[in-house]
Amino acid sequence: MTQPTPFEPSRSPMRRPLPRRTFLRGACAAVVAPYLEALAPRGPAAPVRAAWLYFPNGVAEGSWEPRAGRNGQLRELNKTMAPLERHRERLVIPERIFTPRGNGHGAGTATWLTGGGWDHRTLDADGPSVDQLIGQRFAAEHVVPALSISTKGEGFFAADVSRNTISWSAPGRPVFRETDPRAVFEQLFGGGPEADTSLLDDLKDQVRALEKRVSTADRRMLSAYLDAIRSIERRIAFVQDEATARRLEAAAELGLPFDLDRPIEAVPEDHGAYLGLLLDLVALALWSGASRCASVMLDHGQSNRYCTFVPEVKGTWHALSHWRDTSGKTEDDDGVTSWSSRRSKREMYDRVVTWHHERVALLLDRMAALPEADGSLLDHSMVVYGSSISDGHEHGERDLPTLIAGGAGGALRGGRLLARRGATSLDRLHLATLRAVGVPAERFGAADEPLALG
Amino acid sequence: MLNGQKHNARRPSGWIAAVPLILSAGPAPQHRGASSVDDPVTEGRSVIELVCVECHDGDEAEAGFDVARLIRAERAAEHLFEWRRAGAMIETGAMPPPLRSGRGGGLDNDDRASALAFLGAVEREALATGGAAGAEPARRLTRDELTHALGDLLEVEVDVAALMPPELVAENSFDTNGATLFIHGEWLQRADVAVRVAIDAAFPDGPSPGRADGFALAPFLRRAFRRPPSPEELVRYQDLRAARLAGGATAEEALRATLFAVLSSPHFRLRLEDVPERPVEGERAVSAHGLASRLSFLLWAGPPDERLLDLADTGELGEPEVLASEAARLLMDPRALRFARSFAGQWLGTRRVGREFKPDPIDNPAMTDSLMADMRDEVARFFLMLLREERPLDALLLGEETFLSEELARFYGVEHPGGDVARVEAPELRRGLLGKAAVLAATSYPDRSSPVLRGAWILDDLLGTPPPPPPPGASEFDEEAFEEGEARGARGILERHRASPACASCHDHIDPLGFALDGFDRFGRRRDHDDFGHRVKATGALPGGEEFHGPEGLAGAILRDRRTELSREVARRLMRFSLGRPLEWSDERTVVELGAVLEGHGFGALIASLVTSRPFTRIESR
Known part of the structure; x- marks a missing residue:
């Protein structure tokens, strides 16, 4: 048996039809951003873009709440959120967020972006999710309108639908999530193995001929097939567009670690480097105009990854999240790891979460450094970061850790705690995001009034 | 009142x-x-x-x-x-x-x-x-099916599965379930890469004079589309090949491009062998070519061979006797092991062993990847033996022969003749499914065995009566429980748990079944003391039944008091796997019929009845 490596250039090379451009090389002063007018061929100069960053297993009770003044002004973030402190003025922390119809590791993950309930029998999360609504609205303008990525799963539940899906294109249709940075890059900027458009035309004809012959249920499958072919066509067109090459050149000048001539490591050994690469790709996708929005799972729901890449941490993430139990013998504990006290276990749990906050802070750094028409990518973006569980041990369903970062093109006023008396559905935040990005939605999930961002 | x-x-x-x-x-x-x-x-x-x-x-x-x-x-x-x-x-x-x-x-x-x-x-x-045909959705090939189809068609052995993203699976379901065989651009592109790599493997570098010239397209199309190609289809691909040749391509280049186009077609990548010329309302018979593929994708996880296609061409495959005898023939082929691995591995959860169930390699050096693969394989080969040799239902839990590698034989402490996997007499404790290491490991946590998991596995996977999920707020093992464990062993913990009436209503049914297997640790090794150092007392009971002891006692009790439930659940799982859809209320009639066949006539008759059943041979359009 020969075991080919994915995407290994062979006799069937992944053709890269991008023309090499050098006009920006060495001209540091002339760094040009994609959404500066001269280089933006489509859409408004700097549309508002969105990203959702999901993390599993929640945070320990009391590890999210900031210090704020009476008027809601953020004074200091929670100490476990120290890495994000440098972005405090760009953050809004809404209190008392909850999801009325789906909670926990499975249902909560599946419905985090849909505002619906989870039916495990029909695999229905009441999609489409908020990111896909945006992607569908702006499908004509982007090669991958709604990018969907995550880290590669580890341990139990790494293949389970509900714990591995936040993005749904329709009820019962999870969006494929790419986990390999090189493949994400190919998805955005690579032409595919054979950019043969006449073959694609022929395939479309075959599918259309079939559509006349099949039942309604089968027609849905064929329409997914047509969508898949069209997405490949879009990709080819995007890659052959000279502006795309110029965008990539500019990104390289600005320090994004992508260069057409240098292969990207598939999945780096070091988990920090891996996640960093994926988040850099998010910044690149949004900034280059390849995508309007991106949904990212920093890890899959109920992740039981060994977080030994975080200093002074032992055990799996999910085991740590049950921080009140130190026996070392709960659920997915390995029976080898034990903790001396609740306090030490909670500290490790916090450390894992803080480590992920740091990756998010680095993404925000990156977005703030990418220039665009009167501002930065971050100024024109809305980044939602949170989990579907509050306290991991309690499987808490109220006060879900949630924060919003960025300027949303002026719609979002940062540095604030949105103090609220009653529970607020996450649907209202999603509705606000839809509107900020330019989707004229009347309602989302159970919400008909958006969360006030200004 | x-x-x-x-x-x-x-x-x-x-x-x-x-x-x-x-x-x-x-x-x-x-x-x-x-x-x-x-x-x-x-x-x-x-x-x-x-x-x-x-x-x-x-x-x-x-x-x-x-x-x-x-x-x-x-x-x-x-x-x-x-x-x-x-x-x-x-x-x-x-x-x-x-x-x-x-x-x-x-x-x-x-x-x-x-x-x-x-x-x-x-x-x-x-x-x-009940008893309706059911409406199976058309679906794409799974990752494994695509791999086998490319291998069988191009006569190459290349592991293109590694090029495809892993399939997402619904909880407690099979990867053949059409509802989770999602189609998206990335899947299409990865399949393109897989096809290209397989074609490369079929035409290795260097001159291979004549091979391309003599390659006939019509038979290839018939096998790729799993039905005779239409005249238009044949012309389309002949034209493509001719156009490439006219454009200056070599014979081999033109052929490669043509094969790529054929293997890109939805007629290869989707299960569309049986699409009527126009939509048919209501119930109809699956076409003979549809049956050929239903049979081969069930029992080989791959496309039909020449003989099956011939029988479909003549229509003979529509005869129930032919269908049943072909099923028996397919089972005897080495390709049937793909089916046994996939079906038994997913049904019984043994596919998890060495994957989701992965003990720390440093602390458990004996649990090598090869040993765990052999453990998984033992269950697959054992199950396949039941079908091939038309064994009775009892053999599922009492079967005396098994299939061991040298490493697994050492692990069990039995003699092995040396060399490859050998068919041997199983020691008494290892007979049937209940004594198989893979089953015992798949129903454990990586750090300890669990009577609860094992009991729930019997109720769900064997008897089709899954216990309801624990109510919100039900306690997991907490510190107090473990103090109890230190003092009174695993039995003590669970007895304490059952003192609460809310827990007892389910755990009274679950735990006693699991305790019968307490003489095996989390890897399926025999033991005399549980994870807390207390002496194992492997007695159990079925709800309302008499006490029994050990795996033999459990097997005997199930076969005596729960035969019908067991045989129906085997039928249900096979139906779900083969139809690629969840079962509906109206399928229960077929379940009962197939269950009775298994109970009365054994596994050979079960397969024959399954492939000639109404849901398998007919389809509804809704």
């Missing part, structure tokens, strides 16, 4: 007499006579309506379980699975819960008997009126 004053107070007098029907709000089924107040079925229906609807009503129903809607339904049988769920709760006494006044939960004996009589009537109605 009804349990609880509140319910009684709400009961209008003479109410039952005013209701003429039995099972449903619709017209009363004709085969039943006029009901009377004494009819336990009618009585049971009103017991449920009065007791359960109190909390289980509408969108706000407790546990999201709307009994009011079920009661109102036109045909109760169409909600068979929901009624069964209700029945399990009533039977175990988990529902109705204790009233606030402090009375105990459950129903009094009369009411319980009536409620169960009603549920029994729902079962009978479902069996009497």
Whole structure:
């Protein structure tokens, strides 16, 4: 048996039809951003873009709440959120967020972006999710309108639908999530193995001929097939567009670690480097105009990854999240790891979460450094970061850790705690995001009034 | 009579007499006579309506379980699975819960008997009126099927599965389930890469004179599309090849491009062998070519061979006897091991061993990847033997022969003749499924065995009566529990757990089954002391049954007291796997029929009956 490596250039090379451009090389002063007018061929100069960053297993009770003044002004973030402190003025922390119809590791993950309930029998999360609504609205303008990525799963539940899906294109249709940075890059900027458009035309004809012959249920499958072919066509067109090459050149000048001539490591050994690469790709996708929005799972729901890449941490993430139990013998504990006290276990749990906050802070750094028409990518973006569980041990369903970062093109006023008396559905935040990005939605999930961002 | 004053107070007098029907709000089924107040079925229906609807009503129903809607339904049988769920709760006494006044939960004996009589009537109605063909969605090839199809067609051995993203699977489902075989651009592109790599492997570098010139397209198309190509299709690909040649390509280049186009077609990548010229309403027979693929994708996880296609061309495959004898032939082929690995591995959960169930390699050096692969394989080969040799149902739990590698034989402590995997007499404790290391590991946590997981596995995967999930707030093992464990062993912990009535209603059924297997640790090694150092006492019991001891005792008790449940569940799993869809209420009739075949005539007859059953050979359009 020969075991080919994915995407290994062979006799069937992944053709890269991008023309090499050098006009920006060495001209540091002339760094040009994609959404500066001269280089933006489509859409408004700097549309508002969105990203959702999901993390599993929640945070320990009391590890999210900031210090704020009476008027809601953020004074200091929670100490476990120290890495994000440098972005405090760009953050809004809404209190008392909850999801009325789906909670926990499975249902909560599946419905985090849909505002619906989870039916495990029909695999229905009441999609489409908020990111896909945006992607569908702006499908004509982007090669991958709604990018969907995550880290590669580890341990139990790494293949389970509900714990591995936040993005749904329709009820019962999870969006494929790419986990390999090189493949994400190919998805955005690579032409595919054979950019043969006449073959694609022929395939479309075959599918259309079939559509006349099949039942309604089968027609849905064929329409997914047509969508898949069209997405490949879009990709080819995007890659052959000279502006795309110029965008990539500019990104390289600005320090994004992508260069057409240098292969990207598939999945780096070091988990920090891996996640960093994926988040850099998010910044690149949004900034280059390849995508309007991106949904990212920093890890899959109920992740039981060994977080030994975080200093002074032992055990799996999910085991740590049950921080009140130190026996070392709960659920997915390995029976080898034990903790001396609740306090030490909670500290490790916090450390894992803080480590992920740091990756998010680095993404925000990156977005703030990418220039665009009167501002930065971050100024024109809305980044939602949170989990579907509050306290991991309690499987808490109220006060879900949630924060919003960025300027949303002026719609979002940062540095604030949105103090609220009653529970607020996450649907209202999603509705606000839809509107900020330019989707004229009347309602989302159970919400008909958006969360006030200004 | 009804349990609880509140319910009684709400009961209008003479109410039952005013209701003429039995099972449903619709017209009363004709085969039943006029009901009377004494009819336990009618009585049971009103017991449920009065007791359960109190909390289980509408969108706000407790546990999201709307009994009011079920009661109102036109045909109760169409909600068979929901009624069964209700029945399990009533039977175990988990529902109705204790009233606030402090009375105990459950129903009094009369009411319980009536409620169960009603549920029994729902079962009978479902069996009497069910048996439909079912509507399987067309689906794409799975990652494994695509790999095998490319390998079989191009006669290459190349692991292109590694190039495809892993399949997402629904909880407790099979990867053949059409609902999770999602199609998206990335899947299409990765499949392109897989096809290209397979073609490269079929035409290795260097001159291969003549191979391309003599390559006939028509037979290749027939095997790739799993039916005869239409004249237009043949012309399309001949033209493509000719155009490439005219454009200056070599014979081999032109052929490669043509093969790529064929293997890109939806007719190869989707299961579309059986698409009528125009949509057909209602039920129809699956075409002979559709049957050829249904058979080969079930038993080989790959495309039909020449013989199957020939039998489809002549239409002979439409004959039940031919279908059954072909199934037997396919089972004897080495390719059948793909099916056994996939089906048994997913059904029994043994596919997890070495994957999701992965002990720390440093602390457990004996648990090598190769050993765990051999453990998985043992179950697959054992199951395949039952089918090939047409063994009776009992062999599933008592089968005396098994298939061991040298490493696994050492692990079990038995003699091995040396060399490859060998068929050997299993030591008594290792007979049947219950003594197989992969089963015992798959039903353990990576750090310890669990009587609860093992008991739940028996109830769910073997008997088809999965215990309901623990209610919210049910405690996991906490520190106190582990102090108990240190003091009294695993049995002590669970006895303490069952002292709570809320837990006992389910755990009284689950735990005693698991304890029968307590003589095996988390890897399936024999042991005398449990994870807490206490002496193992491997006695167990079925609900309401006598005590038994060890895996042999458990196997004997299941085969004596739960034969029907066991054989029906085997049938259900095979139907779900082969049809690629969840089962519906109307499938239960086929389940009962297939279960009876297995019980009476064994595994060979089961396969023959499955592939000639109405759901397998017919299809509905809805």
